[in-house]
Structure formats: structure tokens, C-alpha cells
Amino acid sequence: MSRKQTKATPPAAARSRSAQAALPGSTLLRCMLLTQLTEERLVRLYHQGRISGGVYISRGQEAIGAATAAAGGPDDLYAPLIRDMSVHIGRGEPVLDIFRHCLGRVTGPMKGRDGNVHYGCLARGVYPMISHLGAMLPVVTGAVMARRRQGRPAVGFAYLGDGATSTGDFHEAVNFAAVFDVPVIFVIENNQFAYSTPITRQFRCRNLADRAVGYGIEGLAADGNEAVDLYRLVRGLVDQLRARPRPVLLVCDTMRMRGHGAHDDFSYVPRDLLERFTARDPLDLARARVIADGALTAAEVARLEQVCQAEVDAACQQALAEPPPDPATLTEGVYAAG
Amino acid sequence: MSRKQTKATPPAAARSRSAQAALPGSTLLRCMLLTQLTEERLVRLYHQGRISGGVYISRGQEAIGAATAAAGGPDDLYAPLIRDMSVHIGRGEPVLDIFRHCLGRVTGPMKGRDGNVHYGCLARGVYPMISHLGAMLPVVTGAVMARRRQGRPAVGFAYLGDGATSTGDFHEAVNFAAVFDVPVIFVIENNQFAYSTPITRQFRCRNLADRAVGYGIEGLAADGNEAVDLYRLVRGLVDQLRARPRPVLLVCDTMRMRGHGAHDDFSYVPRDLLERFTARDPLDLARARVIADGALTAAEVARLEQVCQAEVDAACQQALAEPPPDPATLTEGVYAAG
Amino acid sequence: MPLAETTLVEAINQGLRRLLRERPEVVLFGEDIGAFGGAFKATLGLQQEFGEARVFDTPICESAIFGAAIGMATQGLRPIVELQFVDFGMTAVHQLLNNAGTMHYRTGVAVPMTVRAPCGGGICGGPFHSEELEAFFCHMPGVKVVYPAFPADARALLVSAALDPNPVIFLENKYLYRHVKEWLPADWEPIPLGVAQVCRPGSDAVVLTYGAMVHEALRAAEQVEQEGAGTVMVLDLRTLKPLDADAVLAAVAATNRVLIVHEGWRTGGFGAELAALVAERAFHLLDAPVVRLTAPDVPVPFAPELERAYRPGADTIHAALLELLDY
Amino acid sequence: MPLAETTLVEAINQGLRRLLRERPEVVLFGEDIGAFGGAFKATLGLQQEFGEARVFDTPICESAIFGAAIGMATQGLRPIVELQFVDFGMTAVHQLLNNAGTMHYRTGVAVPMTVRAPCGGGICGGPFHSEELEAFFCHMPGVKVVYPAFPADARALLVSAALDPNPVIFLENKYLYRHVKEWLPADWEPIPLGVAQVCRPGSDAVVLTYGAMVHEALRAAEQVEQEGAGTVMVLDLRTLKPLDADAVLAAVAATNRVLIVHEGWRTGGFGAELAALVAERAFHLLDAPVVRLTAPDVPVPFAPELERAYRPGADTIHAALLELLDY
Numbered sequence A, B: 001m002s003r004k005q006t007k008a009t010p011p012a013a014a015r016s017r018s019a020q021a022a023l024p025g026s027t028l029l030r031c032m033l034l035t036q037l038t039e040e041r042l043v044r045l046y047h048q049g050r051i052s053g054g055v056y057i058s059r060g061q062e063a064i065g066a067a068t069a070a071a072g073g074p075d076d077l078y079a080p081l082i083r084d085m086s087v088h089i090g091r092g093e094p095v096l097d098i099f100r101h102c103l104g105r106v107t108g109p110m111k112g113r114d115g116n117v118h119y120g121c122l123a124r125g126v127y128p129m130i131s132h133l134g135a136m137l138p139v140v141t142g143a144v145m146a147r148r149r150q151g152r153p154a155v156g157f158a159y160l161g162d163g164a165t166s167t168g169d170f171h172e173a174v175n176f177a178a179v180f181d182v183p184v185i186f187v188i189e190n191n192q193f194a195y196s197t198p199i200t201r202q203f204r205c206r207n208l209a210d211r212a213v214g215y216g217i218e219g220l221a222a223d224g225n226e227a228v229d230l231y232r233l234v235r236g237l238v239d240q241l242r243a244r245p246r247p248v249l250l251v252c253d254t255m256r257m258r259g260h261g262a263h264d265d266f267s268y269v270p271r272d273l274l275e276r277f278t279a280r281d282p283l284d285l286a287r288a289r290v291i292a293d294g295a296l297t298a299a300e301v302a303r304l305e306q307v308c309q310a311e312v313d314a315a316c317q318q319a320l321a322e323p324p325p326d327p328a329t330l331t332e333g334v335y336a337a338g
Numbered sequence C, D: 001m002p003l004a005e006t007t008l009v010e011a012i013n014q015g016l017r018r019l020l021r022e023r024p025e026v027v028l029f030g031e032d033i034g035a036f037g038g039a040f041k042a043t044l045g046l047q048q049e050f051g052e053a054r055v056f057d058t059p060i061c062e063s064a065i066f067g068a069a070i071g072m073a074t075q076g077l078r079p080i081v082e083l084q085f086v087d088f089g090m091t092a093v094h095q096l097l098n099n100a101g102t103m104h105y106r107t108g109v110a111v112p113m114t115v116r117a118p119c120g121g122g123i124c125g126g127p128f129h130s131e132e133l134e135a136f137f138c139h140m141p142g143v144k145v146v147y148p149a150f151p152a153d154a155r156a157l158l159v160s161a162a163l164d165p166n167p168v169i170f171l172e173n174k175y176l177y178r179h180v181k182e183w184l185p186a187d188w189e190p191i192p193l194g195v196a197q198v199c200r201p202g203s204d205a206v207v208l209t210y211g212a213m214v215h216e217a218l219r220a221a222e223q224v225e226q227e228g229a230g231t232v233m234v235l236d237l238r239t240l241k242p243l244d245a246d247a248v249l250a251a252v253a254a255t256n257r258v259l260i261v262h263e264g265w266r267t268g269g270f271g272a273e274l275a276a277l278v279a280e281r282a283f284h285l286l287d288a289p290v291v292r293l294t295a296p297d298v299p300v301p302f303a304p305e306l307e308r309a310y311r312p313g314a315d316t317i318h319a320a321l322l323e324l325l326d327y
């Protein structure tokens, strides 16, 4: 009774090792643009009443997923969380499938059985999150352990927010990975808030990277808004972990520049904090960077944006036209057949 | 329907502040002796088939509970764990009640409804543990918060083993206490093993005190076998926490010198490790210390041991003669009456 | 007099406000319940009115939240904690089952704490924001479980829950939060726990239900009656533990046909306990087998088309009633 | 041929050994299960035989253990994890309910993992080492629940559980571990999940039960028959989810009187589901109301005198049967 997985295409970034090392900023920019434009469209669909439930976007945090997704190889495993659409896109999820998913279409990766940020593709090594914060962290840890037994040099990427670091599951998973030397990069996206709760109410350490020493592992604090720099850092880290497997805490400083969900006006966020991060908008930084690095001209950037917008428009239109799941299938596939 | 608590007598050590500061090593020694002799008797009763379930003893770790129990004041709250009989005794639990409890007598503090290490006396501020490792840590944290709102300068003592530091509950509780500046001393008794599992399989940090920085709190590593020194350290710490409330991790190095329970031959423990700690047996150290400090002569120590043994013998005999709970009361008191 | 009808979530807010005002020992905490007023705005304005010491935000750590509440409850406070969604309570049920639920039995010391938990489907929350977990809570000795269906009941039961000396799980149906409204009087009394309520009289069958399904059952019963197929009693249990067994048995005696409806999973759902009670103690009163109408044993699906098929509703209750009346 | 009878715990050890030998994708982990062989010695000798890579100790972290097992199961391994006591599984049930139980429904990817969990009372373990939690597990969509009563069944069902593509909770009664023995053949086949077993024939009543209570029921049925009060069938369910409803209904049809026995709590216990099933689907076959004999809704007490009163046993089952036969 197991339903067919969408045929998995390896993410562009994963196709060759050497291509990766030289990955141009334009690939990261493209991933970030697709993310931003897709999310913008999803918010619109939500406000139009065409998406049920809710919409949770990553505006301001696109660089982290883009950089870390690109830094992984074909055997690596990912467990993205709430604000990680750029991980999905970076690991090969078609924008079309994201629209299908959020619209609850039967054609989507979860066939309409889940929605919102809860998607993924196990055939591509991307685990669909469950909502319970922290709960995915041991899953990706165990998955990496399994792959390595099978002789595949997998590294794991497990994402979580500042708020999720307070859960027991976070602690259990990091300690477990440390004890077994499992190469998992715990990517903590410190976006300054957990819903309405500021980080001062979430933890008392100076930087969450300080937690690493308590697990006997390395903790790195990085700028989460500079995609190219982050990519380089993580790319190097992945090589190190393949050579000497062990977990790492990678704390990326960033900012959630919108509400917790599309329903939230985030009036609790201090304006000066928002302004400080707006000045370092990861998309602006990425645009400026590709131009400064000579990878693209300003005109090419504009063209890229148009291409991405067209892709998003087309995907949205197509997904809107596709069918919802058949209620008659409601009870199918709860169990896998023997 | 709430059953009457045994009338609470404040522990000797708590009666006056100034008395505490000058607490002689002989009080600690007495507490440790009573613990050791009581546990020894319990093991015998177990092997005689007179105690059901199991017996879990603290041999080798008596100093930690004795020192920390003595260091607290009358408002302070305790959540002892598996190897903390000396906390109970130090906080005023009569040895008689311990025998009643372990024998499942209706006269015991839990009226036979629980047994083994699961006892306490809320009227004396000592929480009876549940088995789920880590689960008591937030309880004592909340209890201290409540007392402080009521204007009582409570400090909490929450105990756990090296193994329990791997639980999610440990992490949640310490972080919670840190965020709310709750003065709780998390006393980690690193006795080198969690059942059969050595600490190398439990964590990878150098010392568990390293975890403190990740919570933005202080972490102290102490010798858990030198009762008087530990008492002085904790006594000072308690004063500091009363003046400036905040949690602290206090990691006490020690050794479980017997099996996990009376049923366990602990053949998995390396002999050299055991020998190293046997040379630093906390009871030997405490005996030597009171004599060296001039608090007691060798003859007085011997006399103290006789007195303690007599108290244990009498308590055991009395408890053995007392009745079990009446099965007709089985379903009473599950709920408190409105 | 209020100028508008009061929603379920507003009624809960009123209950909390009254508790905070009248009972200095009441404290509220949970994730985002302070200045923000909670994910569903049940605590709106309470921190502003009563201060941060009484109403405060916590980190994301359900076990520490439950544990701290237990500690506070044993030291003279009456904590009321909010789960952002009941689903997340499953990360910490050991604290409820083992710590809160056994404390009085073991020690004679009461644990007057309340856990407020938004639950249920109907808002396309998907598998992890729509669960109905009352069956788990009802299986825990020492714990009480309340599940109101109407604003007036919610406000008044919440006060009783908070003043009860035992741990109480207070379930709040998310769909009902803003879908059900009533005119509420300014003066009101607490409603005792453990008392069911006949919401609609009837003599040909009874629907035993609670939460959102009460409203679906009322609609279905209305339709059945309009169609002349019979009169159907709707019994809103309101408290699931302790269960008002007398009211259930009286309803069975008065109708002789029983339909049990809930939106939680079928196998081992609370409906099984109701069916067992009826089978054991009202066997001779039955003119037809008891029938359970529940969600299937399936994770709560996201897509509206699937979720509609998943949850019982007036239409499926109506059909089940016709079949039952026709037995 | 074995030289001695095999206990339940030894049978489980044999099942695990066979799995490790025949299935390279099987891995075992949990607390103290390695060189030490586990708290109850169910894994004795397995690390020595199969190495640390296949059989290993973990830190004390049930959620990470379950989570890691889920991760491994989705990547081609067949993890079998041990809870030291089922009680501690409650710290991590969100992983079973939400992650393991929903994975196949959401993604089409199977989660072939098994959780072995010693459970039940009778050894004076007190409130936190004696729980019977099958009702919680049975309420979880996507999860299967197995609960053997005999060594041969345990060995053979464990293999089926481990080879099943779904998450399976495999409950092992601690009291039975060393209290029940059988001669076991050297050659044996797995027993499929979902098939109940008539342990004793009878035509005047049936006891629906599982786990340790099977043995108590057998003793009681024997006594009833010796007393000439009637013949009593004992149906050992063996698998609770999926339940062998056909066997239950056939047993009811053959006997017309039903006693349900388990040592878990009454309210919302698995017996409620059984009673509901019988009430819904075999109402017309009943000559008497179904009767549940269970533990009361009380934390499992420590003192032997209380625990004996708490657990159903041959004596109370006998009394219940006489009453039922006399209805």
C-alpha cells in the first residue's frame, strides 16, 4: 500500500563535489529569490482565503537554508523546520510541489494529508517535520547513523529556532549525537523571537553556541544573513565532519522579519531591532554580493528575479488548478502493508 | 480525605543560622553513619526476603546528601533522588520512618503506597521522588518560585545522577530556572555509572559543570566525598543564592561503591576505579576529619557508631512489628476532596 | 449587560480574569500567554491587568511547565498553565500521569493545578495541531478532565476546575473558540465538575457527546425531529472524569437507544468507555446496540476535503441516528 | 532440544538472537542492554555475540532513543529498542504518536521499528515501575500493539513484530518474565500479528484477556469447571492492535457471556474497547451484560498487601465468573 514517491532528482548543488566548492553566489541568490517569491505568493493566497490553516514564512532568514542546503552532498540528510523553505528548494523541491502542498493538493508531496511547513521528500533525504519542536533532531541523528552503517558518508543538517532550544528533545538529541559521534550540524536559527517571546525569556547564556561545550562538541556562531560567507563556512565544516564525524552546533544570528504566521502583525517586535536587521536583509546582501563578486550584473540579477517570478507564477497557477485529495482515500495507508 | 502528615520537626541543622555556620563535622558524620547503617540493614532485609521490590543504596555517596542537607535553612526545599538517604536523614526523616517505608508499613511516610527510594515529607520541604529521571527538577523549581512569592527566602536543592543529565527534563528544568532566576542548586552526583553504563557513554564534555555556561549560570565541580569541605562550599553558595537568586550546577564527583540495586553484583565496574574511590571512602574521610579537627576523639567516634547502630536496630525492630496497609483502603485518597 | 454575545474564548478569558481577581494564589503561565495574550487570545489583557508576576511567558518546555506547576500547586499556589496546542502536551504527559496524578495518593498533599489545552480539528491544523487527546487524559488516575461545549459552561467550569484541589485538564475546542456565542449574564456561579447537562430533550434516542460534537448533534437531532423520525436527547457530558454516570444511565433509561459521538480516534477513544459503561450497567435498557460515531484511526489530515470526511458532523450524526432509530 | 523449559524472558532473548542472526538490518539499543544484558536480562549475551555495532547502550533519553529509531527505520534498518520499564516511555510518547505513527500516512515511507517494553505489576515495583500502558498505545493511529502471554508466542510474535513494516509496541509482562515456562521446539515459525488464540475451550462464558491475566484466567476457569459451574473459554488476544475482532465475536457467539480482564486501569482501559466492540457488534448474542474486571483507577501501590488487592487474580476472576454464569 506504500504510495509512490515523486521521482527524486538530486539537488543541483549536490551533483558534483567540485561544482559545489565553486558554487556561485547566484545559485544561492536564486534559491533565496524563489523562496521569497513563493512565500510572498503563499501569504497572498492565505489572505485571499485560498489556503487553509495558516502560512508561516521565513522572510529575513532565507540565507541560512540556501547556504546550508547547498553545502551538503548527495548522501546528506536534512530535517528543515518552520522557516526553511530555502532548504527544501535548495535540496531540489520544485516550487510547484510547494504550492501543491500548501494548497492541500493530492498531487503534492504529502498528498494533502499534511500542509503548511510540514513537507519533505525522504527519497531526497529531506525529512518532513512534525510540529513538536525538537522532535526531528533525534530522527535525523538516527537516520545519519543508519546511512553511515551502510557505508554512505552522510552528514545531517537539523534545523531549529532559538525557542526550540528550550525543549528536552533538543538536549537529548545533541547529547545522543555527541556520545555516538554522529556528524549532524544542528543549525540553530536565532531569529530573536519564538512567536511573541524574545530570546531574553528563552535562555540566559550569552550565545547559544555556548551550549556546545556542555556536550563536548564544537559551537560556532555565524552571521545568518550573509549567504555566501555562511556557505563557505558550512562547506568547510561538512568536509571536516566527513573526515572526523561528530556533531556541531551552528548558531546563525538572524531575524524573523514578519509575523510568526501570516495572521500575526508582530507588533511585539521592537522597531529598532527590525530596522537593524532590515539594513542587513539577506536578499539585499546576496544581490549586492553577486554583483560585487562579478558573478552577475545588476541587469542579470533583475532578469533572474523575473525568471523566478515567472516560475512561481506558473507553479501557483498550475497547483491551483489541480485536484484536492479524494475523501474516499481518507483511511488508506495508515499502516504500511507487510 | 487528605491524610494527615506526620508532624514536621525542622531538621536539627536548620534550627538556627549561626549554629549552622559552625556545624561540626560530627553532625555530618552522624548523618552519614545512620545512612550507611540503615542501608546495610535494608540490604540484609532484602536478601532475607523481607523487603519486596528492591533496595537501592548510596554506599560511597553519603557525604553529598549529608553536606547539602545540613547547608540548607528551614525554608529550603529538597528533591532527593535514588542515592540520597542522607538528604532525608539530614532533613529530619527519622530512621524509623525509613524502615517503615521500605517495609511497606502503613505507619510509613507513604503509608505503604510507595516504597524503596520513593519517600519524602512535604511538610518538611522534602519532595518524594517519582522514578522518571529528571522529572522532579522542575517540580522543586516551581516550588521554590512559589515560596519566594510568599516572601520566604527559599533555596532549592535538586539532586540527580550523571545518567539523569541526559534526560530532556534536566535541560528544561535548568533552563527554566535560569530564565526565571530561581535559586536552585542542581546537585549532580557523578558516581561514574548509570546502572551499568559508564559516564563515557553518557556524555562527552570534560566535566558536567561545563553545561552551566550553556545556561548562563555558574557551574561548580566539587569533591563529593569530603563532607566537611562540601558543606562549607554549599553553605557559602546558599548565602550567595539568597542574596542574589539564580540556579547553580554543582557537580560532585563520587562513586557508587555497590551495585545499582541490592540485586546487582556490579561486576561491570573496573576494579581500579573502585579501589581509587575506596581509598577515599567518604565515611573514612569523615571519621578522620572529625578526629583531625579535634571535634571528636576516636573513642567518641566509636561510641557514636554504637549509638547509631542501636538507633537503627531499634527502628528496624519496631518497623518490622508494625502493620501493613489495609487492602480495604486501596482506593482511598486518589483525589483530594474539594 | 454585555453589548454583544460572548464567544467561548472570551468566556474563558472572563473566567480567568475572575480567578485572578478573586484568588491571589492563582498564577497563569505558558508560551506567549503574557502581553501577547496567547496563540488564541484566551489570556488577552490579563498580564496588563494583573502584572507579570501573575501572568507570564515561559520558554518552550512543556515538561518544565507542568513540573513547575506541580511544585507551585504543592506550595499554596493555584497554577493554571496553557498548552499552546494540546498536541504538545504529549511531550510531557509523564508529569501529569506520574507526578501530578499520583501525588495525593502517595503523600496526601493536593495538587490544585489546571492545564488549559486547545484541542480538536475543524480549522485545517493538520496532524499536529488538531488532536483530540481526552482518551489519554481520562485514563490517568488522579486527574480530572473537563470539556465544555458552551461559553457559559466554559467560564463557570473553568472556575471550578481551578478551585478543585486536583489536577484538572481543561480542554478547549479550537473550532468552538469563535464559532459558538451566547449572551452571558454579568453575575454567575461556578458549575460543579462531574455534572452532565441535557441540552435537548428527547425520548427515542440519546446522543452522548461533548465538545464541538454537541453542536453537531444538536443540529442533527433537530433535523431528525423535523423529519418526524423521532425525538433525540443530546447529553453534553461537560466533565469526562469524573463522569456523570447517573446522567448517562438516566438518559439511556429514558431513550433505550444510544449514539456516542466524539471527534477523537475510535480505538480506545473515550467513546469506548461510554459504550462499556452502557453495556455493563444499562444492557437491559437497550433496544438496539450502542453505536459509536467517531473519527477513524487516522492522523488528522490537513486538506479540508479530508478533514471534513474525518470529523463526524451533523450530516453523519443524522445518518447514524436514522439508522439507530430504525433498528 | 532444550534441556529445560524456557522462560518468557529467555524466549524473547531467542527471538532477538534469531533476528540478529537472520537480519543484518536489525539493531538493538537502549539503556544497559549491551554487555549488561538489560535490566531483565532479555538481551543477555547478544552484544557479546553480535558486537557493539548491532547491540549497544545509549544514554538515558527515551525521546532520542525513539527518534533515532525512527530515523534508522526510515533508512533501511530495523531498530528494536528496549524501554527499561514501559513507565518511562511516557516521557517520549509524542515520538510514537506523532512521528512514528503518522509517517507512513504522511509520506508513504514505512517505519519498521519495535519498542520492547517490560510492563505490569506483581513484583512490588510501586507506582512507577508497574504500569500497564497498553490503552495509551492502542489509541495511537499507525501503531501496532502486541502483548504475548506465553514464551512460544513471545518468541514468535517478536519476530513478526520486528519484521512488520510498522511501529510495533511489544509489551512484555515483567511478572511473567520468569513465572511462566514452556518446552520450546528448536524449529519454529513466526506467528502473524493480529491473531488471537483460544487457550482453553469452553461454552458457558469467555474471558477476553491478555498478558499475565491469561494465566490467572486459566486458573480461574479450571476451578470453575472443577466446581461444575460451567466451562469457560479463555481467549488470549496476543495482539491488541490490530485486534482479532473475528475471534472475539466468534468467542462471544460460542459462549454468550463475556468477562473482560486486564491489569491496567479501568477507565479508558483496553477493556473498554473490548466491551464497546462486543456491545456494538455482538449485542444480540449476549445473555448477560459484559463485565470488566480490571485494576481500579489508582496508582499502582507498592505494599504487597495493596498490590494484591489492586491486581485482578485467579480468585477475583473466579468470583466474577461465578456471578456472570449465575446471571
Ligand SMILES: Cc1ncc(C[n+]2csc(CCOP(=O)(O)OP(=O)(O)O)c2C)c(N)n1
Pocket: A082, A083, A131, A132, A133, A160, A161, A162, A163, A164, A165, A167, A191, A193, A194, A195, A256, A260, C031, C060, C061, C062, C084, C085, C088, C091
Ligand atoms: C513542543 C512544542 N511546544 C510548543 C509549540 C508551539 N510553537 C510552534 S512554533 C513556536 C515558536 C517557535 O520559536 P522558534 O523555535 O524560535 O522558531 P521560529 O518560529 O522563531 O522560527 C511555538 C511555541 C510547538 N510547536 N512544539
Ligand SMILES: Cc1ncc(C[n+]2csc(CCOP(=O)(O)OP(=O)(O)O)c2C)c(N)n1
Pocket: B082, B083, B131, B132, B133, B160, B161, B162, B163, B164, B165, B167, B191, B193, B194, B195, B256, B260, D031, D060, D061, D062, D084, D085, D088, D091
Ligand atoms: C526517564 C527514565 N529512564 C530510565 C529510567 C531507569 N533507570 C533508573 S535508575 C537508572 C540509572 C540512573 O543513573 P544515574 O542518573 O547516574 O543515577 P545513579 O543510579 O548512578 O545514582 C535508570 C536508567 C528511569 N528511572 N527514568
Ligand SMILES: [Mg+2]
Pocket: A161, A162, A163, A189, A190, A191, A192, A193, A194, A195
Ligand atoms: Mg525563533
Ligand SMILES: [Mg+2]
Pocket: B161, B162, B163, B189, B190, B191, B192, B193, B194, B195
Ligand atoms: Mg550515576
